[in-house]
Amino acid sequence: MSANATPANVIAGILLAAVALPTPATASEWGCEVLLCASSSNPSWRGVPACHPPMNRLISAMKKPGFDWPICPEGGTREPGYQRYAECPEGYQVGSSRDRNGFAREGDLCVKTVNVCQDNTHGLYNFDRQRSCIQTVSMSRPLRSEPYFFDIKNDTSGQTERHWFELHK
Structure with missing residues (x-):
């Protein structure tokens, strides 16, 4: 990629080249689009006008019964992964709340155990008092702004890179 080429320009060029080819449109062409x-990140697909038609088509298709994710065999990927929740802040671990029927929800909390008795300098607390100082605190686990991802292998480095994206119109 040249120094002046932005990700948006590269993607737009690839999309235009794919559309200009004299072969009939295939499902994998749409999957590659x-x-x-x-995988465009700066700007996201929303900032690339050539991306609006294939992505809007995808969002509409996802609402229909029997939807199958369009794939791109040439890109070495299948359908994307999905992670609704972001990582918990440092010091917290993933936990789950319970619904009104007592069933655990899927890792929707961040929890940690803390000593709420800040000043224990005299060591005068009995065992029961010390036990009551230890409490579990929780917070709602943050949602990802971009919950979908593709893992794409970089042919140059051999490393797999995760590209996060969202699908809101």
Whole structure:
């Protein structure tokens, strides 16, 4: 990529080249457009006008019964992964709340155990008092702004890179 080429220009060029080819449109072509657009990060696919048609088509198709994710065999990926929740802040671990029927929800909390008795300098607390100082605190686990991801292998480095994206119109 040249020093002046932005990710948006590269993606737009690839999309235009794919559309200009004299071969009939295939499902994998759409899948590759989706993959290229979804992996655009600066700007995101929303900032690349050529990405609006394939991504809007995807969002509409996802609402229909029997939806199958368009794939791009040339990109080495299948359908994307999805992680609703972001990581918990440092010092917290993933926990789960319970619904009104007593069933655990999927890792929707961040929890940690803390000593709420800040000043124990005299050592005068009995065992029961010390036990009551230890409490579990929790907070709602943050949601990801971009919950979908593709893991794409970088042919140059051999490393797999995760590209996060969202699908809101």
